[in-house]
Amino acid sequence: MRNPQAFIPYLLLAVALAGGVLWHEADSLPGVGHTITSGSIAVGGPFSLTDQDGAEKTLADFRGRYVLLYFGYTRCPDVCPVTLGIMADALGKLGAQSERVVPAFITVDPARDNPAILKSYLNSFGPRFVGLTGSAAAITAVEREYRVGATKHPLPGGGYAMDHSSVLYLLGPKGKVIALYDEAVTPKNLADDLRQRL
Numbered sequence: 146m147r148n149p150q151a152f153i154p155y156l157l158l159a160v161a162l163a164g165g166v167l168w169h170e171a172d173s174l175p176g177v178g179h180t181i182t183s184g185s186i187a188v189g190g191p192f193s194l195t196d197q198d199g200a201e202k203t204l205a206d207f208r209g210r211y212v213l214l215y216f217g218y219t220r221c222p223d224v225c226p227v228t229l230g231i232m233a234d235a236l237g238k239l240g241a242q243s244e245r246v247v248p249a250f251i252t253v254d255p256a257r258d259n260p261a262i263l264k265s266y267l268n269s270f271g272p273r274f275v276g277l278t279g280s281a282a283a284i285t286a287v288e289r290e291y292r293v294g295a296t297k298h299p300l301p302g303g304g305y306a307m308d309h310s311s312v313l314y315l316l317g318p319k320g321k322v323i324a325l326y327d328e329a330v331t332p333k334n335l336a337d338d339l340r341q342r343l
Contacts, residue, residue, distance in 0.1 A: 189314065189322040190290035194251065194283060197264035197276040204320050211246045211343065212316040216293045218254035218307050219266040224328060226269075228313060233270045234332035235339065242343050249275045253295035253309045255284045291322075315342070 196202045213232055217225035229250065236243040250267060252258035255278050258266075263276030278284070288295055295309040313335075315324040324342070326335060 188290070188292050189316065189320075191320075192251075192277075192283070192287045192290070194277040194279040194287070195260055197260045197267060199260050202275070202277060204316075207247055207249075207316070208320060209318050211318060211339070212249050212314075212320075213246055213339075214249045214251065214291075214314040214316060215312075216251050216253050216288070216291065216295070216309060217311075218252050218309070219258050219262055220254065221307070224311050228311065228328065229267075229270045229274070231330065231332050231335060232313070233274075235335035236271075236273070238332060238336035239339060239343070242340065243273075245343050246339065247275055248273060249277060251277045251284070251287060253284065253288065253293065254307050255279055255281055315339070 191204045193201060193203045213236075215225075215228055215232065217228065219225075229248075232248050236246060236248060239246070248271070250263070252263065258276075258278050260276070260278060263278060267274040267276045279287075287293075291314065293310050293312075295307055297305045298308045299305050311328040313326040313330065314322050315326070317323040324338065326338075
């Protein structure tokens with residue numbers, strides 16, 4: 146009788162190869178690289194924050210439209226600009242349908258991200274982006290509603306970065322979260338899913 150353990154290396158190799166193929170083909174496979182849900186999700190809630198023009202914005206201001214929402218900060222060196230670029234690219238693929246979607250960015254670093262800084266930063270991604278900031282207490286409340294993790298991380302020589310969760314939220318026209326996308330989502334995946342929902 147053959148030793149069953151002799152097959153373990155072959156099994157591991159097969160799993161590794163399958164994982165590599167899925168990673169390589171993620172852009173063309175539906176559902177890979179993001180999480181799609183239906184109905185509403187038990188996260189999210191109302192907020193009252195300040196936009197990049199200094200105006201008060203509440204969740205009610207977006208009623209009737211979809212909101213593609215991301216939490217991050219303007220000094221983020223990598224994941225935030227990449228995600229905002231994916232949002233902009235996906236909306237560009239939607240053409241006229243994109244008018245029904247508001248791309249929004251809520252800072253997790255209100256001490257440094259004031260309205261003027263948000264405005265300058267978001268101009269790089271397109272004129273339709275809405276940047277939101279507020280007091281530390283207001284931002285903490287919104288993070289709690291959306292289950293966002295954000296923590297200051299001291300940097301050598303002074304200063305700090307923000308370690309934060311990276312989830313893209315889609316809010317429906319009634320203000321409820323209806324889909325979550327992870328950081329592996331591609332512009333094509335995101336555009337395809339939004340097109341089906343609009």
